[in-house]
Amino acid sequence: xxxxxxxxxGMNVRDFPLQAGRITIGRNxxxxxxxxxPVVSGEHAAIMLQPKPMITDLGSTNGTRLNGFPIxxxxxxxxxxxxxxxxxxxxxxxxxxxxAATMIMYSEPSExxxxxxxxxxxxxxxxxxxEVMRLxxxxxxxxxxGVQVAVILHTSAGYELLPVSLxxxxxxxxxNGKLLKPEPHLLxxxxxxxxxxxxxSFIEKL
Amino acid sequence: xSAWKMTGLTDAGRVREHNEDAIAWDTEQGWAVLADGMGxxxxxxxxxxxxxxxxxxxxxxxxxxxxxxxxxAAVEQANSAIYQQATSQPRLHTMGTTVVAxxxxxxxxxxxxxxxxxxxxxxxxELQQLTRDHSLVQELVDEGMxxxxxxxxxxxxxxxxxxxxxxMGIEVEMSADTMxxxxxxxxCSDGLSDRLRDEEIAALLAGEALPEVARxxxxxxxxxxxxxNISVIVFQVWE
Numbered sequence: 001x002x003x004x005x006x007x008x009x010g011m012n013v014r015d016f017p018l019q020a021g022r023i024t025i026g027r028n029x030x031x032x033x034x035x036x037x038p039v040v041s042g043e044h045a046a047i048m049l050q051p052k053p054m055i056t057d058l059g060s061t062n063g064t065r066l067n068g069f070p071i072x073x074x075x076x077x078x079x080x081x082x083x084x085x086x087x088x089x090x091x092x093x094x095x096x097x098x099x100a101a102t103m104i105m106y107s108e109p110s111e112x113x114x115x116x117x118x119x120x121x122x123x124x125x126x127x128x129x130x131e132v133m134r135l136x137x138x139x140x141x142x143x144x145x146g147v148q149v150a151v152i153l154h155t156s157a158g159y160e161l162l163p164v165s166l167x168x169x170x171x172x173x174x175x176n177g178k179l180l181k182p183e184p185h186l187l188x189x190x191x192x193x194x195x196x197x198x199x200x201s202f203i204e205k206l
Numbered sequence: 207x208s209a210w211k212m213t214g215l216t217d218a219g220r221v222r223e224h225n226e227d228a229i230a231w232d233t234e235q236g237w238a239v240l241a242d243g244m245g246x247x248x249x250x251x252x253x254x255x256x257x258x259x260x261x262x263x264x265x266x267x268x269x270x271x272x273x274x275x276x277x278x279a280a281v282e283q284a285n286s287a288i289y290q291q292a293t294s295q296p297r298l299h300t301m302g303t304t305v306v307a308x309x310x311x312x313x314x315x316x317x318x319x320x321x322x323x324x325x326x327x328x329x330x331x332e333l334q335q336l337t338r339d340h341s342l343v344q345e346l347v348d349e350g351m352x353x354x355x356x357x358x359x360x361x362x363x364x365x366x367x368x369x370x371x372x373x374m375g376i377e378v379e380m381s382a383d384t385m386x387x388x389x390x391x392x393x394c395s396d397g398l399s400d401r402l403r404d405e406e407i408a409a410l411l412a413g414e415a416l417p418e419v420a421r422x423x424x425x426x427x428x429x430x431x432x433x434x435n436i437s438v439i440v441f442q443v444w445e
Contacts, residue, residue: 007296079246081297088296090246139342139367141351149351151342164342166352167359182361 002049004033004082005090013087023047025084026058037085044084047076053091055082117205119159121152124192124199134206135159144196148172153184159202160184161193172196208313208385212238213417214439217424219397220432226250227395227437228258236310237265238439242323242395244369245301253288253303253371260284261307273311274380281305281318281370281378288371302369306337306393315383315391320376321366324399326407327383328390333408336383340368364396387445394423397436401427416442 004016016023016033025033026044035044041060048054053076057064065083066074076082078093119135121142133140135152143149149164150173163173165182173180173195175187187193189204212233218225228251231238239261243254264280271279284305292298304321317325322339338344342365343357357363370376385391390411398407402423410422420438427436 005296005299007299010294010296012296012299079300090296090299139345141346141349143351145351146353146356149346151346162342162362164346164352165361166356 002053002091002093004047005092006033007088007090008086016089018047018049020050021048024058025089026060033089035085035087037087040085040087045082053077053093055091060084119154119187120203120206121193121200122203124201126198132203132206142195142198142200143173144198148196150193150195152187155184157186159187159204161187163195208310208387208443208445210236210310210385210441210443211416212439212441213420214238214240214393214437215417215420215424216437217397217428217432217435219435220428222433222435224248224251225435226254227397227435228254229393229437229439230258230262231439231441232262232265233441235265237262237308238393238441239265239305239307240323240393240395240437240439241303241305241370242321242397242435242437243301243303245298249292249298249301250303252291252298253301256288256291257284257303257305257370260287261305265309273309273314274316274382277307277309277316277318278378278380281307281320282376285320285370285376286374289374292371302371304366304395305370308391308393310385313385315385317381317383318378319381320378321369322364322396322399324392324394324396326392326394328392328408328411329386329388331408331412333404333411335404336381337379339366340379341366363400385443387443389443391441391443392423393439395435395437397432397434398423398427398438400434401430401432401436411440416440 002018006013024031024046027040028042039062043058044060045064046056055076056073063070076091080091082089121133123131138154140152151162153160162184163171163180163182175191187202191202193200212231214229214231216227216229226243229240241254241257243250261280261284292301304323306319306323309316319337322341325336327334343360343363346352347357423438424436
């Protein structure tokens, strides 16, 4: 999943999730991303994700800058900053994971105290079948110690399941039957998680 | 009264173009700080540089406060400075940095840390890690979900749960150690501790004198891949 984080004068204005196909940016309201500034051309630039992420300037009057340099057409990579008029659009490729680099786990706890509802996991099989575990912590570890382990992260995005890679052990954690990679996966109400030999169902609001 | 000598070295490693680590130390005043920055573009370099600069500045300002209080306040101040920069410039919006900082006071070593940069002590041939990483795998080890070897081999060993610059406030972990003659201490970034095992670090620390030992540690980590930036600050104590 890729997105543009759009900001103006250093303030984040909004996030724009990028779908397949051509995304246009410009002053006209017909654009996918409309930037209403006089220095921005009616049809200013376009982004394509396939076959690989590219940004193209559509012959704009005042140009498009990528990481400070004027471009007409250029590949996009994670964390590139596009500048159109006074707006900055940061390209975020959420699939990019650099395992050798130190990464910060963003896990802002939901500080909204009035929101007492909390997500939970219901155990579907084994001797504890039917039991419900509340997900009250920022991070909850689950699985079979030393065999298959995952963590449920409570982040600003919601609840995410992060399978943990343990050396050579093959990951065998899935959501709704789909095997997962060691990266965060957003959970939806009713999702069925299988980890080691346990099956659990995710309940968004208890 | 203790005496000590200190040295430090930082290296981009063999894979990365940029060095996002930053270090500073002052042998005379007895303090050292090491930061491992992260974030797109050169944001990681900006974050670690601010951390080292702000903390060094606080150490150089003589005050009457307790050394531990000065240390903690300096790290908190570095956090605010990075956070302010990060929120004011979109290019830097996801920057952060780890930090490990020490300040010596008589026989006492005060340490502050956030993230997975570490402090080790070699005493009588035995290497002891004095800081506990704020990382995903360390949490899982603490909860008994994985063992230390699995933590080492996990692809997610570099996922940290705490860093400077992400929020207005920061929880700094403080600790203290009583120094003995002939102790040797090491501050390092994960570029070293990911590549070298405790036995290797212990052998290098015991086998060489300052300042050559810093070069030897970095060379050894590079020989094991050098995938990340590598930084060390080493100091030896004697009566």
